[in-house]
Amino acid sequence: MFARKSNVFLLFMAVNIFLLALVFGHASYGEKNALPYLRGKAQMVKRIGLSDLCLFTDARYARHPSMADLSTPFQDHPMSLEHFPSGTIITPPPHLRSK
Amino acid sequence: MSRFNKQRNILDFTLSSLLRRRTKNSALVIVYTLIVFSLASVLFFTQAIKKEACIVLQNSPEIIVQRIVAGRHDLLPADYIDTIRAIRGVQSAKGRLWGYYFEPAAGANYTLMVSEEPGVEVGRIVIGQGVSRTIHANRADIVPFRRYDGSYTSFEVSDILSSESELVSSDLVLISESDFREMMGIRGEYVTDAAVYAKNKRELFMIADKIKRILPDTRPITKDEILRTYEAIFDWRGGILLVILSGAVIAFVILAWDKASGLSSDERREIGILKGIGWETSDVIAMKFWEGAVISLSSFSLGIILAYIHVFFASSALFEPALKGWSVLYPEFRLVPHMDPLQIATLFFLTVVPYTVSTIVPSWRAATIDPDTVMRL
Known part of the structure; x- marks a missing residue:
């Protein structure tokens, strides 16, 4: 065979x-x-x-993305840039973009 | 000779021809398998997470009302809850108390949440598996916590949440209301946000709209919006998924382009000889079709099987460094397997078909030229 x-x-x-x-x-x-x-x-x-899945625990907007507000990733200080690696994986929730 | 036997003979010849260039073709199969593997792993992982989020978060609060002050999430005055309860159509409204706690020794973040779960009493907490793992705490252990004023308090671990629930509870510390308020320094007239339930689920958007009008400094988030968040997070256009997908697609395009752009001189000579000894153009094309099919079908099936093992048996170990980020506390979860035949079919048509076609086109061009010319090129 x-x-x-x-x-x-x-x-x-x-x-x-x-x-x-x-x-x-x-x-x-x-x-x-x-x-x-x-x-x-x-x-x-x-x-x-x-309200959210526990996927990331480094930043609060990544821990509870549905509860985040638009300025959360930049609110550490004025001119603060979003710097958590998990922030590159997740996008802002749609309801935040539409409001 | 029957048509089947003819094709088998061509396949035999094709396999011998591939084995003659075994180093090049093995490398090709490895790269191709890796591309399918990474594409399929991303697809399986995101689909499984989305599916699980959709089932599990169906039971999340119907509307969550936050207060926004200066563009930031702020504590909600407890009397707002009475105002919300008075809105027609609201079945119940309850304040939620929760927050984050940074554990300096481990460098981990916990989510502290007031709950009435069994085991949660004054001085006693229930913790998630991730918290237990990070600080090596077990039942009956005493765990210290830093209060808002810098002093320390300690709680006894009365229970640890099940490992099956890690995807929702890994970093949770369930605590009593008085302990939470005392630890965080939150006065009794404030809550973190409010969970609202409606009598008629179809009126959710109307109620959310009324809340927004009556309490303009609040932001209602409906359950649908929570569910859509997880659809959007793992959307193919989002963040690192796009990077992985585009990387894999570009690698595949290079692979296919290399094939489509022309044949090597050896391959041309082979076609010339075959034509010279009497092969028809259709036979040469059939041989090249089998060549593409052998490589792409083997790589496709191997890539899919390996991706399935990676995501559902090895807990997506290769994605872990990217998902972990700077998290010290990382949930260890095993996703529920989910396979969508449509996705597999899409992946098949995006990888196997273009590759097979791209191997046929240059061969057809070479096979239609005079054998003598092809051999001299």
Whole structure:
């Protein structure tokens, strides 16, 4: 079977397609499985009254982006430039840009 | 000879031809895989975060009312809450007390929040996993905190929030109202902001508008705006995502351009010989199609599989330095896998199709020239 290079390649592609199908299967199974614990997290958000995900903890406008105001990143002192690395990753929330 | 067998023979020949230039082609597959890997990792990571934010933050307060003084977020007078409660359609309004605390020993920032969670009492706090990890605090440990006046106070850790909830609670310190006010020096007539709930969810924007008119120095933020924040943060146009995506796209364009701009003299000679021994132009194009397909399909599938492992099994370890920034306290979370077939299809059409086409075009040009001329070039 392995005498022909095309057979080796087709087998390699079959394995890859199988792995891709496995990835889709795993994602779908994981999503379904995670629902109860996501609901648990959502309940915690409700109980405590949280408004944001804890993704960055270096700057407050990055810790709570939805609560930030336009001048937050520049308010350390006059002419202060925004200098936190997380500030390069996140953009200002849309409601801040539209108001 | 059947059409299938003919294509298999051409594929055999193509693979032998690729193996003859194995160093160059291996490097090509590695670079191509890396490009797909970085594009797919960004896509998987941002989609999973957006999806999780959408589910988890569905339960965040319907409207949060902040007070803005001189363009900055300020404490909200507690009597504003009574004014808000009197607005028709408001079911409840409650003051929230929260703030930030910089822990000088560890250099970490915590979010202090007043809560009535079990375990939160005067002198007793509940902490998130990230806080516990940063200061090595466990249940029943005593943790010192610096008060607003420079003096110190200490609290007993009564509980640690679950590690599954780290994405929302890693840096939280849940504290009682009296301890918070005493520590931060906030008088009883002020709160940080207010959480407002409406009787009819369809009236949220109307209520937010009324709050803004009655209390002009406030800023109401609706739940929809909170949810849209996370859609926008990981938007492809935003910050570092654009840098990663454009870097990967430019690398890919260079790769495809290199192929499309012409063939090497070896490749030209090979085509000339093949034509000379009787190959049809269509056979040469089929060979080049298989060459592009072998490289791009292998790289694409490997890149996608590796990106999935990276994001959902290795907690996006390669993105960690960028996400961490200057954070000392960094949440350790594992995202819920999410795959969107449409995204994979888009990635496929953006990477595999242009590359395969770009390998065919110059070969077609070379294959249509007289073999003798091609070999002499």
